[in-house]
Amino acid sequence: MIQWKSAAMAAIMAVSVAGAADFKPAVVFDMGGRFDKSFNQGVYNGIEKFKKETGVDYKYFEVTNATQREQAIRKMAQHGGNPVLGIGFAQGPAVDKVAGEFPKTKFAIIDMVVNKPNVQSIVFKEHEGSFLVGMLAAMASKTHKVGFIGGMDIPLIRKFECGYEQGVKYADPKAEVLANMTGSTPSAWNNPSRGGELAKGQFDRGADVIFAAAGGTGVGVYQAAKDAGKLAIGVDSNQNYLQPGTMLTSMVKRVDVAAYNVLKSVKEGTFKPGVQVLGLKENGVGWALDKYNEKLITPAMKKAVDQAREDIIAGKINVHDYMSDNSCKY
Amino acid sequence: MDVSMYTEIISTLSATMRVSTPLILAAMAGIFSERSGIVDISLEGKLLAGAFISAAVAAVTGSAWLGLGAAIVVTMLLSLLHGFASITHNGDQVVSGVAINIIVSGMTVVLGIAWFHQSGQTPSLPNTARFMPLHLPGSEAIGSIPILGEIYTKILGGHNLLVYIAFLSVALTWWVLFKTRFGLRLRAVGENPKAVDTAGISVAWLRYRAVLIAGILTGIGGTYISIAQNASFIREMSAGQGYIALAAMIFGKWKPVPAMFASLMFGFLDALSIRLQGVEIAGIGQIPVQAIQALPYILTVAILASFAGRAIAPKADGVPYVKER
Secondary structure: OHHHHHHHHHHHHHHHHHHOOOOEOEEEEOOOOOOOOOHHHHHHHHHHHHHHHHOOOOEEEEOOOOOHHHHHHHHHHHOOOEOEEEEOHHHHHHHHHHHHHOOOOOEEEEOOOOOOOOEEEEEEOHHHHHHHHHHHHHHHOOOOEEEEEEEEOOHHHHHHHHHHHHHHHHHOOOOEEEEEEEEOOHHHHHOHHHHHHHHHHHHHOOOOEEEEEOOOHHHHHHHHHHHHOOEEEEEEOOOHHHOOOOEEEEEEEOHHHHHHHHHHHHHOOOOOOEEEEEOOOOOOEEEOOOOOOOOOOOHHHHHHHHHHHHHHHHOOOOOOOHHHHOOOOO | OOHHHHHHHHHHHHHHHHHHHHHHHHHHHHHHHHHOOOOOOOHHHHHHHHHHHHHHHHHHHOOHHHHHHHHHHHHHHHHHHHHHHHHHOOOOHHHHHHHHHHHHHHHHHHHHHHHHOOOOOOOOOOHHHOOOEOOOOOHHHHHOOOOHHHHHHHHHOOOEHHHHHHHHHHHHHHHHHHHOHHHHHHHHHHHOHHHHHHOOOOHHHHHHHHHHHHHHHHHHHHHHHHHHHOOOOOOOOOOOHHHHHHHHHHHOOOOHHHHHHHHHHHHHHHHHHHHHOOOEEOOOEEOOHHHHHHHHHHHHHHHHHHOOOOOOOOOOOOOOOOOOO
16 A cells, blocks of 8 residues: 555656646754754755745754654655755665655755766865864964864864875974774764863864864864863854954865755756765865964964965865875875 | 973873873762662763753853752753662663763754754853862962972962862762762672662662762763863864773773772873874874874773673672562
């Protein structure tokens, strides 16, 4: 019965998709929800911007536990959502499965690659953004020692670390990078106590700027930096406001731009399945400068980083991607 | 020994004090509960609940003390729940404890999202709403003395109030358990509840008091994690410390002072694993992250197997008391 229903639903869907340029955006946010001040909220901002400009409303769902992902994405597709946006690497398997069931519907996923003919996968060149904040860290450091604290020890986080290290050495070849990973299980994303202790350990060894790519663990790092009067660098979204005055900058991933572009391309009929890689050139990654950190960034620092940005885009500087060969040799 | 080695040792010992505090408090809570015959695997959940409530209340009221008070009230309520299931209704104590851990793990995130709209986190607290490091009297005078001064100002001093409360709780636990009539009865009820019952003392009431004390101690421990060690609540931030405390309690053979030393040892190994990461060791080179992080657990197994000896639990631990009719 259920099978018959969904088959009928798919048939109706197929007709409606084929019949007209059906444009009904649907978004499935991941855990944390629309107002997580980070990854999901970035997507929310991008979609709201699109809504304001075009007047097209959208459906959304906020996943609150792991079993809901696939159901939510399937429901969106069944109800005629097109395109359906999956947010975050954890939705990869769900998008992969449902995209196979609804071949006429357009899907997009952020932070993960799904190889299906109707899916657009958007991933970021985190190493390029990390390179720029690495330069800032090296230039702001008085001790010529800077730190990196990663969350879970996975290749994606090594990618941040490797880009950061290259940036540090580019700005100050003599500088030393102290790198720590919080752990090797998912709890490493939510352990601010350990993040704080790791930061204190690095400060004791002489570091005075620390870049944390560690989710919730980073909050402990930023707090430790503030307590010690040292500097820290945020990640993913602009986190400068968390500790004004001791946040040197944040390495931002422009998920808002990515989400906005997906909707725009479907509306204009220019949607292309396949993998899209967003780096500095596409404004997909960057560093944050706002009222909370403008006093920490000198004109010379800004100039150097802007120049490096140009050079990376022009191909004069080649930032090695850790995930290309799982090593950090550059 | 060069200067950097020396500062490294001082900072590792100082970190040991900070990391051990929630373990000590939770281990003392476990001792009270298990000495009365109630297995308490919900130490973890209670630490997490205490961490959440204290951070939430401190964020709203701006007072660390109100946060501490609220955390203690909530963890005592959780203890009552545990007691209701396992003392009044003779339920399985491990099941009840695990249920509490699961409830707390979900509830803290749901309530956090509902109240603060920050993906389950609480707003970050200003220093006035936290327990901040204290300076011991005479720090400036003694601090200038080499070695002794460093020990006084950085290892013994420079911590927040809750760290000292944790060590105080060890002395208090020892005194209550071994020097008071209440403690004698508490230990008796964990060994042979029937004898206590025959003497005309209520087994249930004794056990309820024991789990309530455990609630108070875990409330303090949870508060320490969120508003003294950190400045906000983050989901699952207790990160298994309740279970480590349980291990420390068994390691310490259900005795307060040995359990404190076991907690300190776990804390020290944790602090050491943090400091050793990424450090070149002469002759060996850099050790991989995973090996360093496994170190505390490997050492624990080694120490337990070699010279810790057999740990014997209170005889009636985990056994519901049913009156014969």
